[in-house]
Amino acid sequence: MKGKITFVGAGPGAEDLITIRGKKALEEADLIVYAGSLVNEKLLDVNPSARKCSSASLSFEEILARMLEAYRAGKKVVRLHTGDPAMYGAVAEQYRELDRLGVPYEVVPGVSSVFAAAAALKTEFTMPGITQTAILTRAAGRTPVPEAEELSKLAAHGTTLCLFLSVGDMKSVTDALLAAGRSPATPAAVVYRAGWENEKIIRGTISDIADRVKEASVKRQAMIVIGEVLARSGEMSSLYNRNFAHGYRKRNAFSGSTAVFALTREGALKGAEIAAGLDSRIILPQKLSHLVSRERVVTYPDGGFQEAFRKAWESCDGLVMVMSSGIVVRMCAELCRHKSADPAVVVTDEEGNHAISLLSGHLGGANRLARDVASITNGTPVLTTASDVRGIMAFDEMASRHALRVVNPEAIVQLASAVLEGKKIDLILPEELYRRYYADSPQYSLVSSPGENPAVVLLENGEEPRSCKIPVLYLKRKRFALGIGCRRNAELSQVEEVAEKAMEAAGTDWSAIAVIGTAELKLDEPAILQMAFAHSIPVTGYSAEELNRIEVPDPSPAAMEKLGIRSVSEAAAILASGGGRLAVRKIKGCGATAALAEMQQNEK
Numbered sequence: 001m002k003g004k005i006t007f008v009g010a011g012p013g014a015e016d017l018i019t020i021r022g023k024k025a026l027e028e029a030d031l032i033v034y035a036g037s038l039v040n041e042k043l044l045d046v047n048p049s050a051r052k053c054s055s056a057s058l059s060f061e062e063i064l065a066r067m068l069e070a071y072r073a074g075k076k077v078v079r080l081h082t083g084d085p086a087m088y089g090a091v092a093e094q095y096r097e098l099d100r101l102g103v104p105y106e107v108v109p110g111v112s113s114v115f116a117a118a119a120a121l122k123t124e125f126t127m128p129g130i131t132q133t134a135i136l137t138r139a140a141g142r143t144p145v146p147e148a149e150e151l152s153k154l155a156a157h158g159t160t161l162c163l164f165l166s167v168g169d170m171k172s173v174t175d176a177l178l179a180a181g182r183s184p185a186t187p188a189a190v191v192y193r194a195g196w197e198n199e200k201i202i203r204g205t206i207s208d209i210a211d212r213v214k215e216a217s218v219k220r221q222a223m224i225v226i227g228e229v230l231a232r233s234g235e236m237s238s239l240y241n242r243n244f245a246h247g248y249r250k251r252n253a254f255s256g257s258t259a260v261f262a263l264t265r266e267g268a269l270k271g272a273e274i275a276a277g278l279d280s281r282i283i284l285p286q287k288l289s290h291l292v293s294r295e296r297v298v299t300y301p302d303g304g305f306q307e308a309f310r311k312a313w314e315s316c317d318g319l320v321m322v323m324s325s326g327i328v329v330r331m332c333a334e335l336c337r338h339k340s341a342d343p344a345v346v347v348t349d350e351e352g353n354h355a356i357s358l359l360s361g362h363l364g365g366a367n368r369l370a371r372d373v374a375s376i377t378n379g380t381p382v383l384t385t386a387s388d389v390r391g392i393m394a395f396d397e398m399a400s401r402h403a404l405r406v407v408n409p410e411a412i413v414q415l416a417s418a419v420l421e422g423k424k425i426d427l428i429l430p431e432e433l434y435r436r437y438y439a440d441s442p443q444y445s446l447v448s449s450p451g452e453n454p455a456v457v458l459l460e461n462g463e464e465p466r467s468c469k470i471p472v473l474y475l476k477r478k479r480f481a482l483g484i485g486c487r488r489n490a491e492l493s494q495v496e497e498v499a500e501k502a503m504e505a506a507g508t509d510w511s512a513i514a515v516i517g518t519a520e521l522k523l524d525e526p527a528i529l530q531m532a533f534a535h536s537i538p539v540t541g542y543s544a545e546e547l548n549r550i551e552v553p554d555p556s557p558a559a560m561e562k563l564g565i566r567s568v569s570e571a572a573a574i575l576a577s578g579g580g581r582l583a584v585r586k587i588k589g590c591g592a593t594a595a596l597a598e599m600q601q602n603e604k
C-alpha cells in the first residue's frame with residue numbers, strides 16, 4: 001500500500017492560524033517534516049504520535065529521501081511550510097522531483113505572513129483612489145533578484161509593496177525606495193512575528209523606519225509594508241455603495257420570492273451560486289443536500305421532485321431550474337393555468353451558460369429573472385417573447401416594473417398581437433413612461449383620450465374601464481405602500497388582519513398595494529414574508545437609522561424600547577412609498593401594526 005504526501009501551509013505561526021484542512025492532515029500524519037525555526041512547534045502537538053523531523057539541518061536530497069521512504073512504506077507524510085508554501089517556500093523543486101518520480105501529492109494552502117501582517121496593521125493593501133495593486137517581493141539576498149525586478153524599479157509604480165526576507169537590511173530597502181522616487185514621507189511599517197503572541201508593530205515613514213526597526217532590534221521574521229494605504233485615507237470602496245452594480249451586490253431586477261431546483265451534483269453547485277445571488281432557497285433531493293449550506297437548502301426525500309416542484313409552483317413567484325428544459329417543460333405542462341397567475345420559470349444549464357426565460361416572461365417577470373440569473377453566472381439570458389426580441393417594452397412588463405396593475409389581463413394578448421402586426425397604438429400614460437419606453441418608435445403615440453386605435457390606458461383614481469370594440473389594455477396604479485410592524489413570530493392571520501383593516505380604512509384592497517415596507521430586521525419574519533408571497537408584493541426593509549429620520553404622527557414607545565426605532569409601520573410606509581403622504585395612520589392589531597402611505601407618482 002502506498003502512503004500519502006501532503007504539503008501544508010502552516011500559516012504565519014500562531015497555532016490557530018492553520019487551516020482546518022491543514023490541521024486535519026497534521027492529525028493524521030505518521031511523519032511530519034517541518035521547516036525548522038519558522039514553524040511554531042506547538043502546532044506539532046496536535047499529533048503526539050507522529051514522527052517529527054526538522055528540515056533545517058537537512059539537504060534537499062535528505063528531506064526528499066525521508067519523505068519518499070515513509071511514503072513507500074504506506075505512511076502519511078506532511079511537509080509543513082510556513083505561511084503559504086507558494087511564497088518563498090522552496091516547494092517548486094520538491095513538486096518537480098515528485099512529478100518526475102510519478103509520486104502523487106496534495107497541497108493545502110496556508111495564511112501567508114503577508115496577510116497576517118495586513119491583519120496586524122489593520123490595513124487593506126488595495127484601496128480605491130490610492131492603489132489597486134500590491135507587489136509581493138524581497139530585496140536581493142543570497143538568492144539574487146532578476147534585474148527587471150530590482151526594488152528601485154518595482155517601487156516606481158507607487159503600489160503597495162510587501163517585502164519578505166528583507167528586514168535584515170532596512171537601509172538598502174529604504175535607499176532603493178527613495179531612488180525609485182517614492183517620497184520620504186510615504187508611510188512604512190514592519191511587523192515582527194505577525195500573529196504570534198510576541199508580535200511587534202513598528203510604524204514610520206520611508207525616512208525613519210530603518211532607524212526605528214534598529215531601535216526595536218528586529219532583525220528577522222518580519223514583513224515590511226510600504227505605501228500610502230497605511231495612511232488609511234482611501235476613498236469609499238464602490239463595492240458597498242448602494243447604487244453600484246457589481247457581481248452579487250447588483251440589485252436583482254426580479255423582486256418576488258424565488259426557489260432554485262437542481263437534480264445533479266454539478267447542478268446543485270451551480271444552483272447554490274445562483275441561490276446565493278438571488279438570496280433564495282435551493283431545493284434539492286436528500287442525497288445532494290450536503291453540498292449546500294444548511295441555511296439555504298430545503299430537501300425532499302429522493303424521488304419527491306414532482307411534489308416539491310408542485311409546492312414551489314404554488315408558493316413562489318419565480319423558479320430557477322438548473323437542468324434540461326425537457327424535464328421542466330413536462331413538469332410545467334401539468335400546472336400551467338394563465339400568464340397572469342403562473343410563476344416565472346427560468347431554466348439554466350449546469351454551467352449557467354444560458355438562462356432561458358421559459359414561462360411568464362413579461363407579467364410574471366421571467367425575463368427579468370433570466371437576466372438576474374445570467375448576471376450571476378456570467379451567462380446569456382435567452383428571451384423569446386416577441387417584443388423583447390424587437391427591443392420594445394411589453395406592456396405587461398412595463399406595468400409590473402412600475403407598480404401598475406393590469407385590470408384586464410385578457411387584453412394583453414390582443415395588444416401584443418396588434419404591436420406585432422405593426423398597428424398604431426395609442427398610449428394614455430404619464431409622459432415619463434412614454435418617453436422612456438415608446439417614444440422612439442413611430443408606432444406609438446401619446447394621446448389624451450382613446451380613439452380608433454388599440455390603446456393602453458392608465459386609469460386615474462376612481463376612473464373605470466369603458467367597454468368598447470377596439471382592444472384597450474387598462475392599467476391602474478397600485479396606490480399604496482403598506483407599512484407593517486409586528487412582534488417576533490407574529491401569526492400570519494394577525495398580521496393580515498391588521499393590514500386589511502388599514503386597507504379597509506382607505507376603501508381599498510390588496511390589488512392597490514405596490515410594496516410592503518418594514519424594518520430591516522423584520523425581513524425574515526415569516527408572517528410578513530408569507531403575506532407578501534401570497535399577494536405577490538415585493539417587501540423592502542429599512543434600517544433603524546432610515547426609519548428614525550422620518551417624522552410620524554404616532555411614534556411607538558414599545559418599538560423604541562425594543563428595537564430603538566421610533567415607528568415601524570408609519571415610517572416604513574412613507575419610505576416605501578417614496579416619501580408619499582400617510583393615507584392611513586397606524587392601526588394597532590393583535591401583535592402587529594399597519595399603516596398606508598400614498599405612492600409618490602414620480603416614476604422610478
Ligand code: SAH
Binds near residue numbers: 012082083088089
Ligand atoms: N511562505 C512564507 C514566507 C517564507 S519566507 C509565508 O507565506 O509567509 C520567510 C519570510 O516570511 C520571513 O523572512 C519574513 O519576512 C516572513 N515571515 C514569515 N513569518 C512571519 C511572521 N509571522 N511575521 C512576519 N513576517 C513573517
